[in-house]
Amino acid sequence: MTEIPEHLLKRSQARKGGGDAAAAAAAPATTPAVAASAAPAVAAAKAEVVPAGPPPPKPDIPVVAAYKARKKIPVWAMITLSILPLWLFMYVLALKPIAAKASGPLGEGLKVYSNCGSCHGAGGEGIGSAYAFTNGSVIATFPHIEDQLRWVKLGSAEYVSAGVQIPGDPNREGGPHIAGASGGVMPAAGKGLGLSDLEILEVVCHERYDLGGAEQGTEEFELWCSPEAPAYLALETGEATFDDVHTVIADKGIIEIGSVPVAGTTAE
Ligand code: HEC
Numbered sequence: 001m002t003e004i005p006e007h008l009l010k011r012s013q014a015r016k017g018g019g020d021a022a023a024a025a026a027a028p029a030t031t032p033a034v035a036a037s038a039a040p041a042v043a044a045a046k047a048e049v050v051p052a053g054p055p056p057p058k059p060d061i062p063v064v065a066a067y068k069a070r071k072k073i074p075v076w077a078m079i080t081l082s083i084l085p086l087w088l089f090m091y092v093l094a095l096k097p098i099a100a101k102a103s104g105p106l107g108e109g110l111k112v113y114s115n116c117g118s119c120h121g122a123g124g125e126g127i128g129s130a131y132a133f134t135n136g137s138v139i140a141t142f143p144h145i146e147d148q149l150r151w152v153k154l155g156s157a158e159y160v161s162a163g164v165q166i167p168g169d170p171n172r173e174g175g176p177h178i179a180g181a182s183g184g185v186m187p188a189a190g191k192g193l194g195l196s197d198l199e200i201l202e203v204v205c206h207e208r209y210d211l212g213g214a215e216q217g218t219e220e221f222e223l224w225c226s227p228e229a230p231a232y233l234a235l236e237t238g239e240a241t242f243d244d245v246h247t248v249i250a251d252k253g254i255i256e257i258g259s260v261p262v263a264g265t266t267a268e
Contacts, residue, residue, distance in 0.1 A: 104227030109206025124211030129184025138212040141168040143267035146255040155188030159261040168264040
């Protein structure tokens, strides 16, 4: 609302009440004065009026009005919702199967040994014609792990038919073990029992280091049977098999395992 300055109001009232004559008489005298005085007065009035009251706010457009009138999400719900992705992440983590090879060759080998214990005994103590592994016996037969890997993979029948008599150390303390001499048959863990090269390595590590009593931390252990052993990892990733692990890891002096019976090697 624009205020009308006081003196202008008064003058307009006076005109209405004073009649035409007074107005006519006053007019010439007052007009220049009015013109002179009214202009700054109006300007002053304007200057006064503008800051006096802020303009009425424009009504919101419908979208904004709807936004302002919306139902707000309660704080507890916002907190709950914001935690949801974290919860989902933990849920997925919990669902993921534990890495299969977390326990390394020895832990895995213990599981694979369920294929062997019925003949060799749960603790590798030996039953009947199936030799014991304990008290260093299996290490004496196979000073080099490669010869044992080959033997376990191929089994006794292949050695006998190939005419390879001694799968391990010919100078074995207490006499060499001769293929077929025990009177029993050692099944081929590869073709016969269907174990992979990796599983055969795992069970052989278990036989040597858990049952046979070989000392861990040796060069052989670090190359084949520790969880970070390069030969074990090469087999695990499929980079190598028994046929080529000696060339895949070329600088470690690995004896060729291969896929046919070969006479075993001496301790040195
Ligand atoms: C059916 C019974 C049987 C099963 C199952 C069996 N073995 Fe044998 N194992 C034998 C017999 C019998 C011999 C001796 C063979 C011979 O005289 O030629 C033998 C010999 C061995 C030897 C040689 C030990 C030494 O000091 O001369 C090793 C090593 C061996 N087995 C490992 C295994 C592994 C590893 C498994 C499981 C994957 C396994 N065996 C499963 C019966 C078995």
